[in-house]
Amino acid sequence: MLIRCYDCGETQDDRAYSCMCGGLLEVVQDFKGLDAEELKMRFRHRLSERMSPYASGVWRYKELIHPELPDGEIVTKREGNTGLYAPEVVRRSLGIRKVWLKAQSENPSGSFKDNGMTVAVSHGRYRGYRRFTCTSTGNTSSSLAMYAAWAECESVVLVPNERVSINKVLQTLAYGAKVVGFDGTYDEGIRFYERYGSELGLYICNSINPFRIEGQKSIVYEIAQSLDWELPDWIVIPGGALSNVTALGKGLEDLFQLGLIERMPRVALIQAEGASPFHRMMSLGEQQLTAFESPSTIASAMNIGNPPSWKKARDFLTRHGGVTCSVTDEEIMAAKTLIDRSGIGCEPASAATVAGLRKLLADKTIDREETAACILTGNLLKDTEALKHTYRSELSEWDRGGLAMPMKLTPERVLGRLGSADAFNPIS
Ligand SMILES: *Cc1c(COP(=O)(O)O)cnc(C)c1O
Numbered sequence: 415m416l417i418r419c420y421d422c423g424e425t426q427d428d429r430a431y432s433c434m435c436g437g438l439l440e441v442v443q444d445f446k447g448l449d450a451e452e453l454k455m456r457f458r459h460r461l462s463e464r465m466s467p468y469a470s471g472v473w474r475y476k477e478l479i480h481p482e483l484p485d486g487e488i489v490t491k492r493e494g495n496t497g498l499y500a501p502e503v504v505r506r507s508l509g510i511r512k513v514w515l516k517a518q519s520e521n522p523s524g525s526f527k528d529n530g531m532t533v534a535v536s537h538g539r540y541r542g543y544r545r546f547t548c549t550s551t552g553n554t555s556s557s558l559a560m561y562a563a564w565a566e567c568e569s570v571v572l573v574p575n576e577r578v579s580i581n582k583v584l585q586t587l588a589y590g591a592k593v594v595g596f597d598g599t600y601d602e603g604i605r606f607y608e609r610y611g612s613e614l615g616l617y618i619c620n621s622i623n624p625f626r627i628e629g630q631k632s633i634v635y636e637i638a639q640s641l642d643w644e645l646p647d648w649i650v651i652p653g654g655a656l657s658n659v660t661a662l663g664k665g666l667e668d669l670f671q672l673g674l675i676e677r678m679p680r681v682a683l684i685q686a687e688g689a690s691p692f693h694r695m696m697s698l699g700e701q702q703l704t705a706f707e708s709p710s711t712i713a714s715a716m717n718i719g720n721p722p723s724w725k726k727a728r729d730f731l732t733r734h735g736g737v738t739c740s741v742t743d744e745e746i747m748a749a750k751t752l753i754d755r756s757g758i759g760c761e762p763a764s765a766a767t768v769a770g771l772r773k774l775l776a777d778k779t780i781d782r783e784e785t786a787a788c789i790l791t792g793n794l795l796k797d798t799e800a801l802k803h804t805y806r807s808e809l810s811e812w813d814r815g816g817l818a819m820p821m822k823l824t825p826e827r828v829l830g831r832l833g834s835a836d837a838f839n840p841i842s
């Protein structure tokens with residue numbers, strides 16, 4: 415595979431982690447000889463695969479992701495193949511013509527990180543690595559730990575002690591990864607790899623791993639295929655390290671270049687206010703990112719002050735009329751309640767999409783007659799701590815530590831909890 419530096423254009427070895435100049439790497443695909451109609455047919459046929467690697471919602475698109483990898487080298491857990499839903503309660507609450515939610519939360523380890531990690535681990539193992547590493551706000555480490563276990567390899571992950579959901583740390587440990595905690599934020603983990611990465615002899619699977627980006631492109635391929643190759647007007651995505659919006663942009667440009675779609679949708683990138691250096695840069699029209707020294711948001715998956723992929727994200731959004739927006743933790747949690755009660759559910763970072771869409775509709779950046787797809791990046795069970803505040807009164811009755819008065823079960827108490835037949839309205 416051809417790997418090139420995004421900054422200086424230098425060609426790199428496909429095991430490289432970053433360029434000598436400090437720039438990010440990217441995979442340069444060669445789509446010569448690929449025909450749109452033929453691809454559509456091939457992708458459709460593969461929807462009926464059950465056992466081969468093509469049953470995966472990532473490897474179904476192998477020609478556009480990692481065409482050179484021998485099929486026998488693929489490490490897959492049938493990731494992708496996630497639901498694209500259009501819940502009416504969410505649509506009504508937002509007051510938009512149509513809204514889809516792409517539930518990446520349905521991935522095997524519970525987040526979209528699986529879409530990229532299957533490709534990074536497959537590639538690393540193919541190139542001879544048996545030991546893998548990353549730093550993470552939680553989901554990347556869970557995903558890496560899962561694939562490393564599945565490939566019978568080892569993994570060691572660096573997890574900041576601050577603001578990482580305990581569910582994700584436990585999930586990572588359960589898959590057998592070694593966890594190294596450290597004081598500070600995700601950004602310090604990234605700096606560690608910049609300094610010592612090449613000495614470690616481990617395959618580094620951080621968000622800047624170019625093969626992860628290739629795998630994450632499949633999210634938008636799947637949305638396009640589900641909608642018969644006609645995308646909605648907007649795609650709304652949360653941003654922390656900005657790898658996912660980078661992959662979304664690259665995937666969209668692939669689809670357009672190949673003639674698989676005829677019209678580019680616009681992209682809205684949403685950050686949490688307490689960790690929004692990229693939104694600040696874009697809204698001020700600046701060309702350089704100024705990091706947030708102490709990022710802070712309940713949406714721990716995007717609690718990142720110095721997003722590594724900001725240049726790629728900036729360039730894509732600038733080329734195609736993308737917008738950015740930031741939302742408060744309160745707005746995120748309100749949107750999460752709505753998504754949870756629609757029956758889909760997600761972790762806080764994912765809910766930033768619906769919160770952001772609401773804001774962009776209110777300020778008329780997005781028209782109510784337009785259509786949108788929001789990418790729900792992680793599963794509801796990924797962060798149960800975040801729910802404790804929302805449901806504190808319910809929890810206080812259930813978990814009283816043996817104090818207070820006894821509570822007997824009666825039909826009155828059970829039915830009384832439901833309220834009148836039509837009073838329940840989750841979207842008010
Ligand atoms: C990683 C992650 C994000 C942020 O994605 P980036 O690629 O870091 O911008 C958002 N939500 C969830 C659930 C995540 O795990």
Ligand SMILES: [Zn+2]
Nearest residue numbers: 419422433435
């Ligand atoms: Zn370079």
